[in-house]
Amino acid sequence: MTISVPADVLSRLKAVLGEGGWSQDPDRLAPKLLEWRDRWKGTTPFLALPRTTADVSAIVGICHEAGVPITTQGGNTGLVGGQIPQGEILLSTERLSTIRDVDAFDDVIVAEAGVTLAAVHEAALQVRRRFPMGLASEGTATIGGIVSTNAGGTAVLRYGNTRDLVLGIEAVLPNGEIWNGLKRLRKDNTGYDLKQLFIGGEGTLGVVTAASLKLFPILASRATAVAAVESPEVAIQLLVRAKEEAGGAVEAFELMGRRGVEFVLKNIPNQRDPLHRSYPWYVLIEIASGEPGAAGAAMERLLGKALEDSLILDAAIAQSEAQAKAFWSVRENQSPGQKPEGATWKHDISVPVSQVAKFIAQATAAMEAFAPGCRITAFGHVGDGNIHYDVIRPDGGDDAAHSAKRNEGSRIVHDIAAAMGGSISAEHGLGSMKTEEARRYKSPVEVAALSAIRQSLDPKRIMNPRVFF
Amino acid sequence: MTISVPADVLSRLKAVLGEGGWSQDPDRLAPKLLEWRDRWKGTTPFLALPRTTADVSAIVGICHEAGVPITTQGGNTGLVGGQIPQGEILLSTERLSTIRDVDAFDDVIVAEAGVTLAAVHEAALQVRRRFPMGLASEGTATIGGIVSTNAGGTAVLRYGNTRDLVLGIEAVLPNGEIWNGLKRLRKDNTGYDLKQLFIGGEGTLGVVTAASLKLFPILASRATAVAAVESPEVAIQLLVRAKEEAGGAVEAFELMGRRGVEFVLKNIPNQRDPLHRSYPWYVLIEIASGEPGAAGAAMERLLGKALEDSLILDAAIAQSEAQAKAFWSVRENQSPGQKPEGATWKHDISVPVSQVAKFIAQATAAMEAFAPGCRITAFGHVGDGNIHYDVIRPDGGDDAAHSAKRNEGSRIVHDIAAAMGGSISAEHGLGSMKTEEARRYKSPVEVAALSAIRQSLDPKRIMNPRVFF
Numbered sequence: 001m002t003i004s005v006p007a008d009v010l011s012r013l014k015a016v017l018g019e020g021g022w023s024q025d026p027d028r029l030a031p032k033l034l035e036w037r038d039r040w041k042g043t044t045p046f047l048a049l050p051r052t053t054a055d056v057s058a059i060v061g062i063c064h065e066a067g068v069p070i071t072t073q074g075g076n077t078g079l080v081g082g083q084i085p086q087g088e089i090l091l092s093t094e095r096l097s098t099i100r101d102v103d104a105f106d107d108v109i110v111a112e113a114g115v116t117l118a119a120v121h122e123a124a125l126q127v128r129r130r131f132p133m134g135l136a137s138e139g140t141a142t143i144g145g146i147v148s149t150n151a152g153g154t155a156v157l158r159y160g161n162t163r164d165l166v167l168g169i170e171a172v173l174p175n176g177e178i179w180n181g182l183k184r185l186r187k188d189n190t191g192y193d194l195k196q197l198f199i200g201g202e203g204t205l206g207v208v209t210a211a212s213l214k215l216f217p218i219l220a221s222r223a224t225a226v227a228a229v230e231s232p233e234v235a236i237q238l239l240v241r242a243k244e245e246a247g248g249a250v251e252a253f254e255l256m257g258r259r260g261v262e263f264v265l266k267n268i269p270n271q272r273d274p275l276h277r278s279y280p281w282y283v284l285i286e287i288a289s290g291e292p293g294a295a296g297a298a299m300e301r302l303l304g305k306a307l308e309d310s311l312i313l314d315a316a317i318a319q320s321e322a323q324a325k326a327f328w329s330v331r332e333n334q335s336p337g338q339k340p341e342g343a344t345w346k347h348d349i350s351v352p353v354s355q356v357a358k359f360i361a362q363a364t365a366a367m368e369a370f371a372p373g374c375r376i377t378a379f380g381h382v383g384d385g386n387i388h389y390d391v392i393r394p395d396g397g398d399d400a401a402h403s404a405k406r407n408e409g410s411r412i413v414h415d416i417a418a419a420m421g422g423s424i425s426a427e428h429g430l431g432s433m434k435t436e437e438a439r440r441y442k443s444p445v446e447v448a449a450l451s452a453i454r455q456s457l458d459p460k461r462i463m464n465p466r467v468f469f
Numbered sequence: 470m471t472i473s474v475p476a477d478v479l480s481r482l483k484a485v486l487g488e489g490g491w492s493q494d495p496d497r498l499a500p501k502l503l504e505w506r507d508r509w510k511g512t513t514p515f516l517a518l519p520r521t522t523a524d525v526s527a528i529v530g531i532c533h534e535a536g537v538p539i540t541t542q543g544g545n546t547g548l549v550g551g552q553i554p555q556g557e558i559l560l561s562t563e564r565l566s567t568i569r570d571v572d573a574f575d576d577v578i579v580a581e582a583g584v585t586l587a588a589v590h591e592a593a594l595q596v597r598r599r600f601p602m603g604l605a606s607e608g609t610a611t612i613g614g615i616v617s618t619n620a621g622g623t624a625v626l627r628y629g630n631t632r633d634l635v636l637g638i639e640a641v642l643p644n645g646e647i648w649n650g651l652k653r654l655r656k657d658n659t660g661y662d663l664k665q666l667f668i669g670g671e672g673t674l675g676v677v678t679a680a681s682l683k684l685f686p687i688l689a690s691r692a693t694a695v696a697a698v699e700s701p702e703v704a705i706q707l708l709v710r711a712k713e714e715a716g717g718a719v720e721a722f723e724l725m726g727r728r729g730v731e732f733v734l735k736n737i738p739n740q741r742d743p744l745h746r747s748y749p750w751y752v753l754i755e756i757a758s759g760e761p762g763a764a765g766a767a768m769e770r771l772l773g774k775a776l777e778d779s780l781i782l783d784a785a786i787a788q789s790e791a792q793a794k795a796f797w798s799v800r801e802n803q804s805p806g807q808k809p810e811g812a813t814w815k816h817d818i819s820v821p822v823s824q825v826a827k828f829i830a831q832a833t834a835a836m837e838a839f840a841p842g843c844r845i846t847a848f849g850h851v852g853d854g855n856i857h858y859d860v861i862r863p864d865g866g867d868d869a870a871h872s873a874k875r876n877e878g879s880r881i882v883h884d885i886a887a888a889m890g891g892s893i894s895a896e897h898g899l900g901s902m903k904t905e906e907a908r909r910y911k912s913p914v915e916v917a918a919l920s921a922i923r924q925s926l927d928p929k930r931i932m933n934p935r936v937f938f
Contacts, residue, residue, distance in 0.1 A: 063844045084834035104856075105709060128713070150658050153637070158717075161656060164633055186475075186820045186853040187630060188892035189619050189669055190899055190907045191919050191937055196665035200658055213871045219716045241573060242506035247688045247759015248717065291717015291767055294760040350656045350843035352576035385575075385654040430659055438659045449659050449926060457918060468660055 005045050005089065009066045012049060012090075013401075016058040021095075023047045031197035032092060035084055040432070042084035044071075053178055053209040055169060061176025061208060063089060069462045072203040074113060077137040080203050080431025084466050085146070092146045096209055099123050108167060108184045110205040113144025113208055120213065130216035132159040132251075136332050144208045144231045150200030154331075154425035157383040158251045158288075161217070161427070162199060169195045172208040174458035184212045197453065202429050204466040206459050219288040221295035222251075224324035227303060227315040228279030232382070233357035235283050238302075238311055239383055242285060245305075246298040252286040253383030254331050264330050264337035269334065272326050275314050280336060284331050285380070286324075302450075328344025334379045338392055341375065342400035345406045347390040349417040350426035353385040360387065362416050367391050370409055371402070386426040389413060414441070432466045439469065474514050474558065478535045482517060482558075485527040490564075498668040500581040501561060502543060503576025504553055509901070511553035513540075519562040521646055522639060529676060530645025530736050541672040543582060543614030549773055549900025551671050553613070562613045565678055576652045576684040577636060582677055587606040589682065598684035601628040601720075605801050613677045619669030621896035623800075627720045627757075628685070630690040630896070631668060634657045638664045643927035653681045666922065670852045671898050672933040674926050688757040691720075691762035693793035696772060696784040697748030701851070704752050707780055709853055711754060715767040717906075721755040722801050722852030724825075727919035729846035733799050733806035740802065741795050744783050752851070753800050780884075803848045807861055810844065810914060812868035814860040814875045818886040819895035820902050822854040829856065832885050836860050840871070855895040858882060883910070901935045908938065 012296070013103050014022055023029060024046060024358040033042040033247050050056045063070050071085035079082075094114035098119070102125040111120055117138040119132075122129045134154040135141055141151070147169060151163045159165065168183035180194050198208055235255050242250050258280050264271050274282060285302075289295040299317055306312045318324035338344060351359045360378050367374055373394030380388040391409060393402035414424045418441045428439050439447060451469045491497060493515060502511040505906035512635060531541050535897070540554035542561050546577055547553075547635045562582035568578040568589070573596040580589055586600075586607035593600045605624040610620070616638060619631045627632065637652035652665050667677055698704050698896040704724050711719050727749050733740050746860055756770075760765040768786055775781045807813060820828045829847050836843055842863030862871035883893045887910045892926060899907050908916060920938045 006619040007846045009930065032639070052609075060870055078793050103821075103823060105705065107712070107822070150662075152656055152658075156656065160633070163662070164629070172925060173914065173918065179914050179918065180912065181890075181915065183596055183890060185819050185892055185895070186822075187621055187625065187850075187855045187895040189896055189914075190623075190903075190911070191669075192919055192922060193632070193669055194915060197661050197922075200660075200662055217712050217716050235572065240872050243576070243686050245759070247686050247757075254567075266524075288716075289758070289760060289763070290714070290718050291760055294758070294763050324471045326808050350573075350654050352577070352653045353655075381656070387527050387658045421652060421654070423652075423654055423659055424877045425656055426656040426661050427655070434659075436513060442659070443649065445642065446650065446660075446663060447641065449663055452664075452925040453661060453922055456921040 003070050006066060006274045007038040009062060009068055010046060012062050013046065013195060015061055015181040016062070017048060017050065017055060017112045021049050021051065021055065021066045023049065024069065026426045030261040031089060032076060033084065033446055035081060036077065040081040041086040043087055044085040044090040047093045048089060049095050050091065053172065056172045056207050056209055057176050057178050059091065060172050060174065063462055064175050066458065067460050069465045070209050074142035075116065075137070075140040077141045078145065078149065078431060079428045080430030080433040082429060084110065084421050087468055088465070090421060091207060093142060095161055100210065102127050106184050108212050110182065110212045111143045115143050117141050117146060118286050121166065124215050128218060130217055132214060141229060143211055147199055147208050147211050148201060149429045152381065152386065154252050154254065154381065156381060157253055158248065163196070165214050166195060166199055166211055167214055169198055169208050171198050171206045171208045172204045172461050183211055202431065202467050204454060204468050217290065219290050220287040220292045222286065223295040223299035224327055225299055225303060225315055226274040226327050227283050227285065228275055228308050228313040229281045229283060230282060230313065231357065232360050234311060235281060235382060236353060236356055237304060238283060239353070241306065242302055244440060246287045249287050249289045249298060250285070250383065251288045251365055252284065254284040254380065255382035256282045256284070256334060256379045257377055259375060260334045261378050263334045263341060265306060265375065267337045267340045268333045271330055271385060274327055274330055275316055277314065280312050283326055290307060319373065334377065338377055338390060342393045342397065343402040345409050347389040347413050348408060348428045349389055349422055349424060350384065351420045351422035353416055355420040356382055356385055356387060359396065359417060359420055363389060363413050366412050366416060367409065370412055371405060375398065377437065386459050430468060474534060474537050474935055477700055478531060478537055479515060481531050482515065483530055485531070486517055486519065486524060488553055489493035490518050490520065492518065492628060501545060501552065501559060504550060505546065509550040510554040511555055513554040513559040514556060515558045517558060517560045517748070518564050519560065522641065525676050525678055526645050526647050528560060529641050529643065530933055531597045533644050534927065534933060536929050536931060540933050541676050542607070544585065545610040546610045546617065547614065547900060548897045549902040551900030551933065553900060554628055555935055557934070560676060562611060569679065571596050573598055575653050577681050578684055579651065579679060579681045580612045582611060584612050586610050586615060597687060599687050600682060602634060602684055612680050613863045614637060616677050616680050617672050618898045618915060621850065621855065622724065623721050623850065625850060627717065628721055634683050635668055635680055636663060636683055637681040638667055638677050640667050640675045640677045642675045643932050651679060651681050651690045652711065665882070666785050669898070671936050673937045675932060686759060689761045690763040690767035691785040692753065693755045693796055694768055694772060694784055695796050696742040696752050696783040698750045698752060699782065700826065701721065701829050703780060704851055705774060705822060705825055706820070707752060710775065711771055714771045715756045718756050718758045718764065718767060719755045719843045719852065721752070721753065723753040723849065725751045725800060725803060725848045726846055729803045729807065729848050729858035730799060732810060732846065733802045736806050736809045737802045740799055742803050743799055744781065744785055744889040745887060746783065748782050753796055765860050807859060809844055811866065812871040815893050816858040816879060816882050817897045818882065818891055818893060819853065819855040820886055820889045820891035824889040825851055825854055825856060828886060828889055829893070832858060832882050835881050835885060836878065839881060840874060842866065848915065899937060904937055
């Protein structure tokens, strides 16, 4: 689809943005038009590179007046195609890259949309604080994208999703007006909490230009372990114990199946099998406490009792930072590790925690019937009920044949999650890829309400028009 | 204001609700038409007492069709008049009183709107879990009201406001349709998070009929202390240390001035001065940890170092549950303790934590100039930047004269908070009382967006029409 942008609109945009503030050079545009897994390729007549919120306001105002659609892009790490324009003007936040403030009294950092997550981590450390979100893509993913997709990651169990970490935002609305909601208050009950719509709004209600984010203390003790269990069901029992034993101190509780671990060992260099023998399932547990020594003590109590009760088959507590990193590396390489195995149907589902084992069992039975010989890896944030459930083509099978069955196969997986009160997109969002699929699972009442809200703020539907209802 | 309700609408409502499901008896209505501080008195032609979500749907549908406005009321503990009808039909949630589920695997409780906070606490304890919200009114305040006002309380520092504790809601929309958003997922990124508008929406977008709420582990160790400090400024320094020393384990950090403590000792029976001597300011600190003994150890380290460094003047760590309760009693009686002292201008402001001391100093100077002889008590959730800043008439002064100056005085206080990036209603909401005042401090851009959203979901403005923009 090509959207034709009137020449006078382009020249007004160029005038506002000035030298270096825009591009139509195909080489400059290319990396922004391709998603990192090569699944989404886009087109755009114009790349806008605003440097200030006022620039963004001017651009959006011009486009609003002319009815020209805009797609906003941060670090281009999204997985559902939301950031890849299909003919719209592309607004990149890369030059909105200032950390405006970091304050250890208020426990807050105020960062512009184009600041990377890694830069936020670093700035927080400099005032002896921590921004707890962890993403594999943190060197590239930006605050604007993280806020707009309500990103999750590996510390959600303790600290919540992005939604729980945002104190305020600044945004340019679809009509070009600037909304300064950049508060740093822990409490403010004065009307609907407008920022909540922008968090996870995937750029459909305007452009998030900056956010104020909560910082946390650096914790004195941290313990990382891998435990082997017989089944996902036992993993959940162990999770319940971990939460009871360690109070609020469980930071991560990640599940991996043996097959996924083997793919990592086979396909990624310098990885170690986490335990001496092989076991059907593993959990990676991290506990952190403000009390010196407490994390290690809680981990030892938890695993000791679990071994005594034969809940776990084996376990290892990391004895060094390096060993903890090695454990995490096996977890973080679950996705890259399976890539060489061929075409894959990926699912980012969540179900109530109590239903995780049932989900994996039902989905696996269904997939084995639907795609005989397929290889399944199930891994992820089981503490949040969020499983990355991936169905890889049979060993030596045909990629194209497997991909051709993707939609039908994914439908089966999604139906199973939905029947358990689950979500078909726990953390990746809807983007262009899952919007229609989501419509299938939402009630007409909800879709109508969401559409009405969008319509009320963007009546011309110029912001990320391909995304949402 | 009386709103005339057509006779046929009343008879349809009566038919839907059936015997015991409605009332027009003035004695039955009276307690629901008076706010507990006697500041708001209401009128209504009809009290609806639905027993099911389907009942609520039918009532709202009938009213929507006829354009008849509705005010929803939970436990009637609100402080800003939002729950008191001024001629609208009154919908009480008192018979929506079922706890539908409580589950220690999912760490969730699903409660209908009319269930009290105390009943939720109790049900959670029965599965060895904790719902951490603490409110002085917890025996009366209901889940519907708590969700609709995004209630805060004494554990916000660690667990957040209601918004952070809600996993899903069920609501009846202004057109009478039921939205079942009663999920129990920790992660679900599939469009705008609709429930966020209902949380803190003060009943303007429909009726919250049930909510699923997060449960937490019961923590193994807990320590409560009172420390004396020279000034609010030092209290903030101590807060920063407490957060660093105890990691995420600080559950409460509450400030009280000497005057407020004295009012409690004078006006409330069976209260004890928390320390042996009198000091200008006090903080009540609570630390809790999943690790046995860790809370006490962290508290001792914190206070020991703070004494060494002369940051605090004196301190006492509660040696028993009874002593901890006695400390909390002085805190919780700050408001009742000042009531006998006469007319009071109450303020529920928040500012960034770093600005608390400056706010108290500036506001106090301004009040002493504006209302010579007034007596100020400042207390509250200083860890969240939320101060209840109350200005009591001069000793022996005239109540009516003081009340007459309320609006002008409050304006000064609010202006000072707003200039610091603060809020004029940190936790109590806007209701009928503060809506117009809030308009003054919000940007026209924000007010327009909030109005557009409301209009999109309630075009006839039948839900709590007196409240919000």
